[in-house]
Amino acid sequence: MNFEWTEEQAAFRGKLVDFLEANLPEDWEEFSKHGPASPALTEFARGFCRKLAENGMLFPHWPKEIGGEGLGPWEQQILAEVMWEYGEPRGGQYMNVNWIGPTMLKYGTEAQKARYLPQIASGEMLWCQGFSEPNSGSDLASLRTRAELEGDHYRVNGQKIWTSYAGLADTCFLLTRTSDDRKKGITILLVPMDTPGITVRQIPSLIGEGDIHEVFFDDVMVPVTQRFGEEGQAWEIIGYSLTNERLGIPRYHLAREALDRAVGILKESGDFARETVKAEAARCAALCEAARTAIYAIVQKRVDGGTIGPESSSARFATVQAERAVCEFVVEYVPEALAGQSAFLQMHHQRGIVAGIASGAAEIQLNIIASDVLQLPREPR
Amino acid sequence: MLLSLSDDQTQILDFIDSLTRPYASVPMHDVSFALTSDALDAELVEGGFLDVMAMEELGPVTAALVVERLARLPFAVEAAASALVRPLLDPELPRPLCLIEEGQLRKPVRFLKPGATVVVVGENGVRSFTATEEHVCEAGDEVLYAYPLAYLTGVPDETRTHDIAAEKLRTQWRAVLAAEAAGLLAAALQSATTYVSERKQFGRPIATFQALRHRLAEIQVATNGVYWLALRAAGTGDAGDAALAALHAQEAAKRAGYDFHQFLGAMGMTLEHPLHLWTYRLKLLTAELGGRGAQAVAAADAIWG
Numbered sequence: 001m002n003f004e005w006t007e008e009q010a011a012f013r014g015k016l017v018d019f020l021e022a023n024l025p026e027d028w029e030e031f032s033k034h035g036p037a038s039p040a041l042t043e044f045a046r047g048f049c050r051k052l053a054e055n056g057m058l059f060p061h062w063p064k065e066i067g068g069e070g071l072g073p074w075e076q077q078i079l080a081e082v083m084w085e086y087g088e089p090r091g092g093q094y095m096n097v098n099w100i101g102p103t104m105l106k107y108g109t110e111a112q113k114a115r116y117l118p119q120i121a122s123g124e125m126l127w128c129q130g131f132s133e134p135n136s137g138s139d140l141a142s143l144r145t146r147a148e149l150e151g152d153h154y155r156v157n158g159q160k161i162w163t164s165y166a167g168l169a170d171t172c173f174l175l176t177r178t179s180d181d182r183k184k185g186i187t188i189l190l191v192p193m194d195t196p197g198i199t200v201r202q203i204p205s206l207i208g209e210g211d212i213h214e215v216f217f218d219d220v221m222v223p224v225t226q227r228f229g230e231e232g233q234a235w236e237i238i239g240y241s242l243t244n245e246r247l248g249i250p251r252y253h254l255a256r257e258a259l260d261r262a263v264g265i266l267k268e269s270g271d272f273a274r275e276t277v278k279a280e281a282a283r284c285a286a287l288c289e290a291a292r293t294a295i296y297a298i299v300q301k302r303v304d305g306g307t308i309g310p311e312s313s314s315a316r317f318a319t320v321q322a323e324r325a326v327c328e329f330v331v332e333y334v335p336e337a338l339a340g341q342s343a344f345l346q347m348h349h350q351r352g353i354v355a356g357i358a359s360g361a362a363e364i365q366l367n368i369i370a371s372d373v374l375q376l377p378r379e380p381r
Numbered sequence: 382m383l384l385s386l387s388d389d390q391t392q393i394l395d396f397i398d399s400l401t402r403p404y405a406s407v408p409m410h411d412v413s414f415a416l417t418s419d420a421l422d423a424e425l426v427e428g429g430f431l432d433v434m435a436m437e438e439l440g441p442v443t444a445a446l447v448v449e450r451l452a453r454l455p456f457a458v459e460a461a462a463s464a465l466v467r468p469l470l471d472p473e474l475p476r477p478l479c480l481i482e483e484g485q486l487r488k489p490v491r492f493l494k495p496g497a498t499v500v501v502v503g504e505n506g507v508r509s510f511t512a513t514e515e516h517v518c519e520a521g522d523e524v525l526y527a528y529p530l531a532y533l534t535g536v537p538d539e540t541r542t543h544d545i546a547a548e549k550l551r552t553q554w555r556a557v558l559a560a561e562a563a564g565l566l567a568a569a570l571q572s573a574t575t576y577v578s579e580r581k582q583f584g585r586p587i588a589t590f591q592a593l594r595h596r597l598a599e600i601q602v603a604t605n606g607v608y609w610l611a612l613r614a615a616g617t618g619d620a621g622d623a624a625l626a627a628l629h630a631q632e633a634a635k636r637a638g639y640d641f642h643q644f645l646g647a648m649g650m651t652l653e654h655p656l657h658l659w660t661y662r663l664k665l666l667t668a669e670l671g672g673r674g675a676q677a678v679a680a681a682d683a684i685w686g
Contacts, residue, residue, distance in 0.1 A: 001390075001442045002383040003616040009382065074382055263685050272685070279677035285684060286629040290606030293613055300384035317602045369598035374574050376588040376597065
């Protein structure tokens with residue numbers, strides 16, 4: 001075991017940091033307060049991701065045959081850490097890199113790969129995830145948005161909610177119901193957001209402008225060729241993609257960066273001389289680093305070619321604890337940060353508070369740990 | 382970055398598992414408060430398991446893995462200080478090794494007995510001596526911890542001074558404290574998990590109630606965190622890493638210790654069930670090195686200066 005980065009890995013991180021330092025605008029921190037799904041950042045990200053792509057930094061971990069550099073999972077993690085440390089200048093396109101691309105590679109038809117991978121690779125494509133519904137949040141398998149096969153099209157009717165990026169996305173990765181067989185009756189459709197019958201309404205939120213939406217589907221006609229995987233295969237596919245998603249956002253790293261910055265402010269003000277403040281900061285750091293090492297253990301498993309199992313839920317929960325602790329630390333000891341005095345800490349707070357909700361509620365992670373890590377007998381349903 | 386076990390490490394843990402198999406469980410109704418075995422101790426010494434740190438291809442992470450694995454046993458073994466601290470001082474120091482902080486003579490000392498090496502960590506230096514009968518005061522029958530314990534009557538005038546900074550020794554102490562806690566947490570978690578899966582109330586295993594499931598799941602998360610932070614601390618030798626590991630370990634021990642006994646109900650209040658062998662070691666580990674607050678301040682100083 002070795003807990004240090006190799007020279008190559010350190011150099012890779014250095015290269016990314018140098019690139020961001022050289023290419024992000026002067027007022028980037030202030031600008032990034034707009035939030036990853038805002039029109040301003042989405043527009044910025046289209047240009048910036050193109051630049052990343054041109055420099056081989058958008059998806060260096062993808063295989064060479066689809067334009068990547070074939071680098072490994074550690075480099076993927078380093079890439080994610082650096083991007084998050086800098087407030088995610090890729091905006092919503094982080095999803096493309098983290099899980100849509102890999103999922104497309106594994107489950108897409110040749111035609112779908114040919115259509116979408118180059119668009120993703122160009123750094124200009126934005127997706128949204130049509131998962132949650134008004135009555136299907138944590139109980140995702142109860143979703144009701146219908147897709148009825150009519151000839152060579154599906155007719156889609158229903159509603160999605162809490163959909164990030166929907167306002168500006170090109171395509172929706174949409175979960176639909178094609179039969180009543182709960183998990184086995186769910187099918188994925190890739191739906192262009194300009195298809196007639198789709199209505200998007202933005203929901204004002206605590207987490208930044210343009211972030212969450214309601215999406216209505218009224219007799220939306222989707223060609224069968226836009227079905228992703230087989231009918232009823234959605235649950236398997238999103239299981240694969242959510243594992244990537246849960247690991248993909250290195251929240252522990254941004255939380256640690258926010259903590260370091262908060263401590264910097266407290267040192268300057270003299271408040272960090274108080275042992276109670278120091279002790280709280282250290283507790284936050286312990287949670288951040290515990291989450292980091294738990295995630296790294298899984299990255300290692302990926303490097304070794306192992307299958308990622310329920311341990312990703314354990315690492316995810318550790319990350320949620322770290323995010324929560326740092327958000328609360330900042331509020332308690334640096335309250336001015338959320339009142340206009342620190343663009344970075346405000347940005348962190350707005351992203352941090354969703355950690356326990358996005359990509360599976362923290363309580364669902366605990367259920368998974370109880371059943372599948374600890375192997376406790378299941379709860380009666 | 383390389384977090385998988387090497388073939389050597391896997392092999393050593395396999396050896397330990399087969400060597401300790403006769404000691405891996407204790408019959409119900411036959412559990413004393415502090416369970417020890419001279420035979421087990423002798424076998425571990427003979428197998429060289431406490432000397433792996435000095436071997437180039439193994440090193441401190443392997444030693445921490447050994448400590449973690451041995452801590453899962455119902456038998457208390459003095460492995461932590463011997464495996465990770467002794468190599469920094471003198472690999473020939475007689476065992477058991479007892480670590481104490483200067484000026485803390487009121488506290489009970491784990492594994493202390495005549496013939497043990499007592500390592501005194503002061504503000505400015507590290508010294509040691511071999512305990513004789515006159516240094517050791519038996520703790521008697523009133524001890525509520527699952528370690529063999531005694532009190533030190535005093536530190537002799539003549540001690541051996543070691544050429545190591547006190548802070549470096551504390552760093553190693555913190556790392557190994559976390560490694561031992563990780564093993565204790567894992568064993569107690571396993572024990573509690575088994576119990577709640579078998580114990581039925583209201584017609585179903587109590588493990589099916591979410592009030593328990595979520596808390597056990599949180600303990601799993603904490604245990605995993607302590608395990609990895611301990612290995613990282615052993616691997617990097619960094620003062621901040623070690624303090625964070627010890628802090629996380631003592632935080633987890635405090636929270637989990639209560640829950641484990643709560644979930645076993647009255648059974649967890651008996652000496653018939655072995656749970657206390659791990660939890661009443663964890664309790665004493667929360668008192669090491671000044672407790673959580675001291676670890677937290679040490680971590681903050683090491684990380685942010």
